[in-house]
Amino acid sequence: MKIILLTGASSGIGYQTAEVLAKEGHKVYGAARRIEKIKELKKFGVVPIKLDVTDEKSIEDAVNQIIKQDGKIDVLINNAGYGSYGAVEDVSIEEAKRQFEVNLFGLARLTQMVLPYMRKQNYGRVINISSMGGRLTSFMGAWYHATKYALEGFSDALRMEVKQFGIDVVLIEPGGIKTDWGLIAADNLEHSSKGGAYEETAKKAAAGMRKQYSSNMLSKPMVISKAISKAINRRRPKTRYLIGMGAKPLVFFHTVLPNRWFDFIMKNAS
């Protein structure tokens, strides 16, 4: 039984994963801003915890609450994130910074807070939810991909640093997963392009995203929850789990095709 802190537990992948891990017998602290959405999971033993990953005090309070209660954190699952889609010309630098605050710096601060407790017990797992979008780029997702590419480098570097303390770092790289993520990204894309040069293209791309994320062609969050479970329960987890709709073939094509061919595929994907 592990003590687990899981961010982004109010929706999608995080919500499903909290349920799966709690049912396996782990003690799961499910964190998010919309704490009311996590209350349903209490029946499985999940402990809701209020957390805004962009707020230093909120991060400190969440970690301190768990340490006070259980004295340790064995597994940190950094899952909270969103897609700030929009043309580079249209997305303000302020919004780009917010995207990095949520998808990278908040995650990094939380990791910094948790590592001393993992070092003390000479054991820990940090599981970072990246994306296939950390290894390839979709249309009009510059800032989102910038955060996920950064997370890939950050995680590879961290893994080398903390190995000596018995801590492992694992990247989960989901493909298309049916959650609110795509609808939020589509809204951001459409909103950012209003009245500008990219409005028409953005509208079309956003409509494609909505169609994709409302259909049943995407993988279910359970696919990712199972990979996360493996990363926790295996004695020696893989460093990367590339999994879910489109992930393996798209990363393969991105590796073997000339860049402009791949651009064409991604631009016309939706």
Ligand SMILES: NC(=O)c1ccc[n+]([C@@H]2O[C@H](COP(=O)([O-])OP(=O)(O)OC[C@H]3O[C@@H](n4cnc5c(N)ncnc54)[C@H](OP(=O)(O)O)[C@@H]3O)[C@@H](O)[C@H]2O)c1
């Ligand atoms: N769905 C996909 O196709 C897909 C593919 C590849 C990677 N991913 C990644 O998977 C992760 C989970 O996404 P999802 O698909 O499950 O999307 P989702 O259903 O929209 O869930 C996102 C979660 O992140 C939390 N969050 C957002 N901003 C936050 C903040 N400032 N502080 C704390 N929590 C915050 C949300 O909680 P609150 O709003 O309640 O705080 C929510 O629980 C993300 O990192 C995403 O980039 C998703």
